[in-house]
Amino acid sequence: MEESSKVVHAIYTDDDTLMSAVKKVKAEKYHIEEVFTPFPVHGLDKAMGLAPTRIAIASFLYGLTGLTVAILMMNYMMIEDWPQNIGGKPSFSYFHNMPAFIPIMFELTVFFAAHLMVITFYLRSKIWPFRKPQNPDPRTTDDHFLMEVAVDGNESELLKLLNGTGAVEVNLVDKAH
Structure with a gap:
């Protein structure tokens, strides 16, 4: 051996x-x-001497990506492509309609951050479909x-x-x- x-x-x-x-x-x-x-053991990563994770930075960047997509999407749909007079709101300016767009900006920010974080976690951990489990002892799941x-x-x-x-x-x- x-x-x-x-x-x-x-x-x-x-x-x-x-x-x-x-x-x-x-x-x-x-x-x-x-x-x-x-289950997660608090402080284990520090005790093992592992480097701090940069996953929070990735999450912030994914959230910014979602916010950017939301702003560009709403500006194109509601202002440039097909402006409509809804409730008397001006349809010629994104800035004047922004209060109505805040829920959409929030939701897409969270959507992009959450979904891209899960994908990043799986890729970083090398967990993909049909991969054989790497657990050396099944008792560690209990x-x-x-x-x-x-x-x-x-x-x-x-x-x-x-x-x-x-x-x-x-x-x-x-x-x-």
Whole structure:
């Protein structure tokens, strides 16, 4: 078995125990490949040393795209293409009709931001239709937490460390298979 394809799976039954274990493993300078949890664990990304996400910036840009589409669409439809006199409102200026257009601008801003964020999340996570699940242990979708740590010629020390962190199960696994 090639050394670089081996990982250790440490399974926990409590999120606080997992957080403590992640901090101990990081303090010992081991590389945590991934952590699988049945629900989001607050502060786990910071404890693992992950970089902050830029998804809020993407959301803002998607919202601006939606707002721009709404403004251009309403200006073309209601002012340029087919101006109508609705309730005595002037049909020659977008600016004079803007209060009536605010709900449409809001809805398209939210629509674009929400839908493009979901698409971005799926593409970024490499989740697409018909992709085989990558979960190493189905119990992590119910009530267990799994920490996957890379083995780099330090197998016995790593197993000893993980057994001392409160793991209910520690397994050496070959990721190549």
